[in-house]
């Protein structure tokens with residue numbers, strides 16, 4: 001049985017990943033802030049929780065030990081490098097052969113070849129400045145976290161989520177290497193399917209050292225692309 005660690009397990013994405021991982025028969029451990037442990041009560045007896053901030057290196061070291069895969073929810077909360085320090089701890093302490101899968105948004109670009117709509121560029125510019133000014137979040141922190149992952153020799157995948165919506169699963173999202181590719185035009189994915197893609201990536205070696213941008217498989221652009 002595969003043992004996997006979900007870093008940021010108590011959030012919406014983390015809980016969906018837990019459901020998919022348990023459904024596949026994986027042993028699941030997870031890290032979340034102590035005040036969020038109660039959000040996981042429905043999984044009692046099925047998972048092991050390591051309470052702590054995800055940027056606490058000793059918490060991550062203990063949680064990822066002996067894991068075959070680590071799924072990390074990268075979030076740029078605050079202005080203290082939360083995402084960067086979370087990613088670095090996972091890169092430093094996960095076993096050498098573990099599959100590492102990180103989540104982020106379309107705004108992260110690996111090679112600068114993504115083509116963004118003016119709406120997305122405007123949103124990132126405005127939200128980024130406002131969030132930083134309020135000291136709530138720092139988008140450049142998520143960028144730095146991903147830069148470190150991209151430069152790592154470990155077996156990583158960075159999954160770049162489109163806009164998200166709640167709802168029943170539609171199936172495994174479609175993906176493409178660059179935002180701006182026609183298949184991604186609908187820019188919408190069910191959150192549960194984002195989680196499904198993260199979990200499925202564990203056993204898809206084709207995705208190693210890639211940063212797939214995803215879109216719902218039933219979205220208009222995915223159907224039009226016919227793949």
Ligand SMILES: NC(=O)c1ccc[n+]([C@@H]2O[C@H](COP(=O)([O-])OP(=O)(O)OC[C@H]3O[C@@H](n4cnc5c(N)ncnc54)[C@H](OP(=O)(O)O)[C@@H]3O)[C@@H](O)[C@H]2O)c1
Pocket residue numbers: 008009010011012013014032033035036039073074075077078082103104105106160161162163164191
């Ligand atoms: N939201 C979107 O539209 C969207 C779109 C594309 C990609 N994404 C990506 O999807 C992933 C999940 O994002 P999400 O928006 O759906 O949220 P989410 O799954 O609910 O996850 C939010 C995470 O942030 C943690 N968190 C919240 N406040 C915090 C704080 N003050 N300090 C430290 N941690 C805090 C939560 O932990 P607690 O449970 O402890 O609060 C949780 O682990 C992220 O990687 C994001 O970049 C999101």
